[in-house]
Amino acid sequence: MNLEVLEKNEQKLIFVIEDITIEMANAIRRIILTEIPVFAIEEVIILKNDSPLYDEIVAHRLGMIPLKTNLENYNLPRDCDCGGFGCPLCQVSLTCEVNNDTNKPLVVYSGDLNSNDPNIVPTHDKIPILKIDKDSKIIIECYAILGLAKDHVKFSAVSNCFYRYYPVIIFNEDDIKDKEEKELISKMCPVNLFELVNNKLELKEDYWKTCTLCKACEQNSNGKIKVTTQKGKYIFFIETDGVLPFEVLIKKTFELFNEKIDEFITKLEEIEILSKIY
Amino acid sequence: MIIPIRCFSCGKLIAHVYQPYLDLLEKGESSEIAFEKLGIDRFCCKRMIVAHVDLIDDLLKFPRLQ
Ligand code: SF4
Ligand SMILES: [Zn+2]
Ligand SMILES: [Zn+2]
Numbered sequence: 286m287n288l289e290v291l292e293k294n295e296q297k298l299i300f301v302i303e304d305i306t307i308e309m310a311n312a313i314r315r316i317i318l319t320e321i322p323v324f325a326i327e328e329v330i331i332l333k334n335d336s337p338l339y340d341e342i343v344a345h346r347l348g349m350i351p352l353k354t355n356l357e358n359y360n361l362p363r364d365c366d367c368g369g370f371g372c373p374l375c376q377v378s379l380t381c382e383v384n385n386d387t388n389k390p391l392v393v394y395s396g397d398l399n400s401n402d403p404n405i406v407p408t409h410d411k412i413p414i415l416k417i418d419k420d421s422k423i424i425i426e427c428y429a430i431l432g433l434a435k436d437h438v439k440f441s442a443v444s445n446c447f448y449r450y451y452p453v454i455i456f457n458e459d460d461i462k463d464k465e466e467k468e469l470i471s472k473m474c475p476v477n478l479f480e481l482v483n484n485k486l487e488l489k490e491d492y493w494k495t496c497t498l499c500k501a502c503e504q505n506s507n508g509k510i511k512v513t514t515q516k517g518k519y520i521f522f523i524e525t526d527g528v529l530p531f532e533v534l535i536k537k538t539f540e541l542f543n544e545k546i547d548e549f550i551t552k553l554e555e556i557e558i559l560s561k562i563y
Numbered sequence: 564m565i566i567p568i569r570c571f572s573c574g575k576l577i578a579h580v581y582q583p584y585l586d587l588l589e590k591g592e593s594s595e596i597a598f599e600k601l602g603i604d605r606f607c608c609k610r611m612i613v614a615h616v617d618l619i620d621d622l623l624k625f626p627r628l629q
Binding site: 296335336337338342346349350351390408409411412413415416417418438441444445524526 | 566576
């Protein structure tokens with residue numbers, strides 16, 4: 286297996302992965318999308334709400350706020366000793382009390398939530414939750430738990446995760462003689478990968494980074510240009526809201542993958558073979 | 564009413580860029596460049612911001628029925 290990182294910053298990770306089967310790539314994608322435990326607000330107690338938003342809307346908005354997650358110190362509620370009832374090992378409480386004593390409307394931001402664990406805080410401080418008028422008040426108590434994105438999207442660790450085939454374009458410049466045809470091809474590519482230099486059709490060197498595999502070049506050259514994909518090579522894109530660092534995310538993915546395989550093997554060994562099917 | 568926290572289609576966090584987006588437009592930036600600066604690149608997320616009407620300021624004028 287060969288891995289090359291193309292781009293990595295706070296939000297995005299792009300890498301090329303080689304010598305991997307598509308089943309494996311898809312397993313990684315699906316685990317990242319649905320199986321990584323992540324913190325989100327699950328229970329909200331609204332003691333006072335003077336804003337024009339209904340309590341249900343406020344609770345829903347609070348639930349959607351992504352929280353920075355520390356996986357080491359917390360358990361999933363269903364695996365916790367307390368049986369999901371709620372204890373310091375599986376629950377974090379966040380409170381918010383804002384009193385508008387200015388004489389202008391005031392926006393309550395996610396930064397106004399006070400967490401009892403400084404590691405579990407909203408990823409951004411400037412997410413507007415609601416707005417209150419002058420002399421109004423809001424008192425909210427929230428409880429955040431770990432959860433899986435297959436139960437609710439608010440528990441998603443990434444905002445986008447996909448892979449695509451590695452494009453390979455095969456063409457012979459000499460086959461395309463017509464000048465008009467050359468112009469047409471260079472015009473039809475939606476990401477402008479073909480250039481006309483001195484009446485010669487040239488393909489950009491790093492075309493595989495942006496080629497969308499749309500096959501417009503193939504159709505407009507009557508098959509003289511061939512758009513194919515390389516087997517076992519994929520370009521992976523992961524985009525996060527800052528919930529988990531990429532290192533933790535990828536490590537957790539493979540931990541979960543191994544757990545699933547082990548579980549499958551033990552289940553398989555438990556099964557008694559009752560009858561033989563020929 | 565008030566800007567939704569996440570994009571309806573893809574789930575990306577968008578609420579925190581609404582105000583910076585308006586500030587950039589105020590400065591005379593085009594929306595395309597504003598979105599680029601704020602790291603919004605899918606059209607599902609762009610429509611959340613472009614199509615949003617902030618009605619909450621109008622509703623603040625009325626007392627809340629308890
Ligand atoms: S497949 Fe589409 S994007 Fe790729 S080079 Fe051909 S026309 Fe351009
Ligand atoms: Zn517990
Ligand atoms: Zn979106």
